Amino acid sequence: MTSLSRTLSRGGPMQPPGQRRILRTQTAVNLGEQIFDSEVVPSSLVEIAPILRVANEVEASNPRVAYLCRFYAFEKAHRLDPTSSGRGVRQFKTALLQRLERENEPTLRGRARKSDAREIQAFYQHYYKKYIQALQNVSDQVDRAQLTKAYQTANVLFEVLKAVTQQHSVEVDHEILEAADKVKEKTKIYLPFNILPLDPDSGNQAVMKFPEIQAAAVALRNTRGLPWPKTYEHKVNEDLLDWLQSMFGFQTDNVSNQREHLILLLANVHIRRNPKTDPQSKLDDNALNEVMKKLFKNYKKWCKYLDRKSSLWLPTIQQEVQQRKLLYMGLYLLIWGEAANLRFMPECICYIYHHMAFEMYGMLVGNVSALTGEYVKPAYGGEKEAFLKKVVTPIYLTIAKEAERSKREKGNHSEWRNYDDLNEYFWSAECFRLGWPMRADADFFCQHLNSPDQRNETTRTEKQKGKVNFVELRSFWHIFRSFDRMWSFFILALQVMVILAWNGGSLGNIFDPVVFKKILSIFITSAILNLGQGLKNMK
Known part of the structure; x- marks a missing residue:
């Protein structure tokens, strides 16, 4: 040496x-x-x-x-x-x-x-x-x-x-x-694991002998009929998440974590529904539906709010339904697990999942592109860590730049975006203008000009990109709008106290029929306050 x-x-x-x-x-x-x-x-x-x-x-x-x-x-x-x-x-x-x-x-x-x-x-x-x-x-x-x-x-x-x-x-x-x-x-x-050792030699481990764990693991390993990439190297006990990784380019550690996550979710619901599960029993379909319902609750609400059909399309062949549901759930968990700070933007994750689930459906049914004549492939390819580099990173960099601007500049709140403002972009159907793959020149990725002179010049010529319809505007009245229920309660309580004061000033007078009828007028006041609040929100 x-x-x-x-x-x-x-x-x-x-x-x-x-x-x-x-x-x-x-x-x-x-x-x-x-x-x-x-x-x-x-x-x-x-x-x-x-x-x-x-x-x-x-x-x-x-x-x-x-x-x-x-x-x-x-x-x-x-x-x-x-x-x-x-x-x-x-x-x-x-x-x-x-x-x-x-x-x-x-x-x-x-x-x-x-x-x-x-x-x-x-x-x-x-x-x-x-x-x-x-x-x-x-x-x-x-x-x-x-x-x-x-x-x-x-x-x-x-x-x-x-x-x-x-x-x-x-x-x-x-x-x-x-x-x-x-x-x-x-x-x-023999790779590191959190709770479940899922390697081929782990069958003798105590935790892997539970029937509910075995049922979920066997269901997840049903890869029959999946179109694997030609360059993929098959391995022992490969499952649906391995296929998702090979097609969309998720990180290996993320796949390992979410594999355990999904198996434990399914096993917990399965054992609650079937306390006396046999060792050779299959995964309960009702347990699968219950987990799927909870997992996609927010995504379905988002689709309904934007008047869009969800990408959760199930096959007509009954034998493939369970596999498709597991693929949809696995894809969502992999996106969520690798999204990092994007988890603070749940509607943004819904947007990403909506397009990736649609791509996965095209790959499973064997759709052919009208332009190339080849089978549908993911927009961002399946290269190593493609999802992190090509999907998460551009959005995160936009968040990081806006956060840096908020620290460096002393302008109004409307001149920079926080997590809520960026996520609000995906509350409108206009978010689909971002496209898939996402356009680098889209409004969402555009930044403010730093110089005040440049900002004024831009305002005179055209509206600034990236700051339209999804910026939270604040004013002096914002505090009243944020605490509207509290102010309404104070106004109604004041009305009750004034009525009691003009009718003897005693709290016991509230049971007097005449005084009680006057107090009921607070419902008219409440209706007027709600009407004013509704008109304010319509502006």
């Missing part, structure tokens, strides 16, 4: 030795050793966090291997940020370098093998036999999270092993390569 001085000389200027020692002392005092124990790394070096975690884990059993892991993490950090320009990177690298220099000699003396390459290879074989093979032999009783952690640790150890053997020009044993290949395959299966 290269020396520390050679590592520091690569990629970027370093400080003189004297200044470096001073900085190391200050860093050690400020950061201490807890930075490596807690694995708090700068945001630009987040890739080395698993390596430091493994170093802490194996340090008790083999300090030299832990040293090699930290050294590899240091080299990787130097490649990621050679000039140490990121926030906290220079201090972090300096503190790590100080620890490496301090631990080099002690760990070298305690090394069992003649070279670092042989040392880490021997440790990898020991770790594989003790923690992976042993756990696999008792897989029925072992904690799955423990086995998942062992695979992840073995992956990191092999990454460090390759770097060390390359530096020493030592060949890796064939037995280690075979073990690494097996670990790599298993790592793709």
